[in-house]
Amino acid sequence: MTLAEFSSLQRAQSTLPFLIAALALALAVLFPLLPPSVLLAGADTLFVALVFHSVLAAGYPLLHSLAIAALSVAQAGIFQSALDRAGSIWLALAVYCVASAAANFVRYRDARRVMALGAALSIAQFLDPMGAVLAVFMLPVCVGLPRPGEAAHKAGLLALLLFMPVVTAIVLAYARGVLGFNPLRLVRAHPLAQHAPLYLLLLAGFVGAPVLWLTMFVQAVRRAPGLIAVYTGLVVLVATALADILGASRDMACVLAAVGAASVAGLCAWPRAARHANLALAAMALAAVVSWLLINLPTVVA
């Protein structure tokens, strides 16, 4: 690659966050007016752009980043959303925002990441009811257990991190209860799709996440930020199981989309990313193949 090509790539990379922000803003402002198919296409584009930007920023080579972004959207759960058959992309976006922001917070712990995590936990609540569950379970883990003499410090951090998600929860409750307006209905293109038994959902969650397994068990790539992404996936699975037991079932596409999104966040937290680019690519390809096998399981079982 020549220097000129490199600098144009750098320019493009620095422009990408603004394009992503513009797309997100356009979707947020125009979502009541857009037809569901356009909204879903916009959400899919946003997801791919976010993944590509994060993977590139994490240090993966350009071609690998492109391939990983393509594979992330080729996951059955997210691809189905693109085909306008399920609203799982919203959950994927919620999980991705939270997992990625939490991993970055654990890694850097600076004020900007505090703001990003708070914003992610707020946005997640607009995208999917799972967002509130994520907020409740993510924050204590991010803050960590206080050591002696640290209680006031940790309480302050928790208050800071909780502020945005709590305000969002209050705003949503007010919008639903007093104004009779539920934004979740607008972003969801379809009500919950085909039902799958709980054991299949859990199986999909565990089998469909090779990247998260690697993040958890391979010494070379295991770091605290990656483990936060694994934890996010686990929270989604446990919450899905509990919701299923209580009668609010999620479909297979949603579980696969959520695990796929957490996987990308985990991948971005791998240390020395360029060195593990091929492993990352192989794991994402495997996840994509497995997701297509899994998504057809309910039909086979039936």
Added chain:
Amino acid sequence: MRHIRRTYREPVLFATAGRNALLDSVETQYREKLSHEAVYALAEAEPALSANRTLTRGQAQLFFLFGLGIVMAALMWPRATLAIAAGGLAAAYLANILFRTVLVWLGAAEIFDAPPAPAPVADSDLPLYTILVPLYREANVLVSLVAALRALDYPGDRLDIKLVVEADDQETRQAIRALNLHLDPSFHIVVVPPSNPRTKPKACNYALRFARGEFVVIFDAEDRPEPDQLRKAVATFRSGPKNVGCLQARLNFYNRNENWLTRLFALDYALWFDFLLPGLDVLRVPMPLGGTSNHFRTDVLRKIHGWDSFNVTEDADLGIRLARLGHRATTLDSTTYEEATNRPNDWLKQRSRWLKGYMQTWLVHMRDPLALWRHAGTRGFFAFQLFIGGTFVSSLANPLMWLIFIASHMLGITFFSGAFGEALARASLFSLVAGNLLFVYLAMLGPYRRGWLQLTPYGLIAPIYWLMISIAAYRAVWQLIRRPFYWDKTRHGVSHYKATAA
């Protein structure tokens, strides 16, 4: 010597004298001229940039016409005028707080995103550094001030410390004499002759004439700079671009845990100096300097005629003026600890002065908006409107927004009618709620960089603090009309906390 004999012709007598004695002799000889320059240098060289007139004739006419227009519109179309005014206020209110949020995001970049710290400068390469410390009725903090200055990690023979006292402040002069500072060659006492206006910038301008250092810094009497601050400043000046004319160190309080007010004040300062000013720095827009710990290149400061003696936030004005004249002000990663005013009345006086100064600064630089646009650029122009103008406009608007909210949503009084009015009412409510929530959040985030997270929960009562700022803003408007150059002196040395640089 031949030249002296030829020039003065008289029999010339020679005597030995120390450097400070020579400076004192020059001061005595040229006192009147120096005093005049200290007050009027800027007003005479750049009359358009001096606050010696609060309003120009054009501005006065414009304000009169604007006010008249509003009154007439209110008489003819009361509801529509009220609705439009409320909408405009709501927009300004929200724009100000949103801009601050953006600045915080930009300024929040930590070591991972920020450029690396400059390499330290070797002792042998350290230049002469002038420290100006304006004093007025500060006898009670003098001992700890001198201790803090002596604690600076900088070679004593390269320090030119100027304690600047007013001629009629016998109490402080007596305290200085008692400390025998004339025996220490690093210290030089500058006595400012009495003249109006009696402001800190005038005293600083007077002392600047005697500054010998390549760089000059201002410290207040109660300041406790981190010991390595001068070294960091030299390293930053030397490694940075040549157009950097000023470095603003971070400020905060050593008595922050004294009471609820000092805690809220510490949140306010932390947000301002740790996030907002670095955010302005990232955006490369004019930065209003904070009252102390401003490090300057001496030649640049002299070139722009020093501080405006008539502006009561001369530091904020100087930051804007630097930018307009092609110099940059940037932040310095070092903290000076000060004493926070711990009583509401003292706080109110200080804040009123600051807001009055912001109003003066805005009025001065908006005398010719096109020139400001040309000098500061489009981004700088709008940043100036949002940050300088927005600061006092949002403070003035805040209680009005609350009044509208209480009257329309709690007392059921109908201000707005029709679909347009209804939309404006909603926009106004949204601005109030969103603005206050963001204000609370930013206040909570303020102490994060310093790790003072035990202060974070106090951010939840920030709306009360904002209302106090609003009271100060209205007081500032009144003072701007009645006594524009009056310097409401802040009392120091009243805290029970011991002054430390930590």
